[in-house]
Amino acid sequence: MNTIVRSPDHTGANQFLTNELRFSVMVKGMLFNDDFPDGLSLRILNISEGGIMAAIPFGVRVYSAVTIALRNLPAVSGHVAWCRKDRIGVAFDEKIDLDLFFGRKIGGEGLHMIDPASNAVRSEPLIRKLNG
Numbered sequence: 124m125n126t127i128v129r130s131p132d133h134t135g136a137n138q139f140l141t142n143e144l145r146f147s148v149m150v151k152g153m154l155f156n157d158d159f160p161d162g163l164s165l166r167i168l169n170i171s172e173g174g175i176m177a178a179i180p181f182g183v184r185v186y187s188a189v190t191i192a193l194r195n196l197p198a199v200s201g202h203v204a205w206c207r208k209d210r211i212g213v214a215f216d217e218k219i220d221l222d223l224f225f226g227r228k229i230g231g232e233g234l235h236m237i238d239p240a241s242n243a244v245r246s247e248p249l250i251r252k253l254n255g
Contacts, residue, residue: 143171146221152177153192154213158184162192165211172218174201176210183211191215195223 147169153162154177165177175191183189185206191199191213201215222228 143173145169145171146225150194152194154179154183155190155192155198156183156187158187165191167193168210170221170224172215172221174204174212174214176212178209179211180209182206182208189213193219193224195226196220 148167150167150170152165152167152175154165155162163179163181163183165179167175167177169176183203183206185203187203189201189203191201193199196219199215199219200217201213204212204214206212220228
């Protein structure tokens, strides 16, 4: 049986709940903290403005302060909200701009995506939204 260790405000919850819009992704990132000063490779499985869920090769201490390196963004600080054998949840200290993360915003010009097949600018993001 797998047990998820939750942050204090979610200790009694049956499941980890969030009201933020989460996106399913498969992106590599790096986690840095006191235990892994050279970085720990992780695979981000879902992301929201307030945090990530990621697969990791080693457990990380719950409540520990971390810095996450993400593509298209400067390093993001946060803390480990929960951890189980091969997965962690990280809550960011400040919300991130998902438009920058997904490459939909370039130089403040607005939202767009470039379709790799035709190089046409698309107004609809090619992302799958997870239901709460």
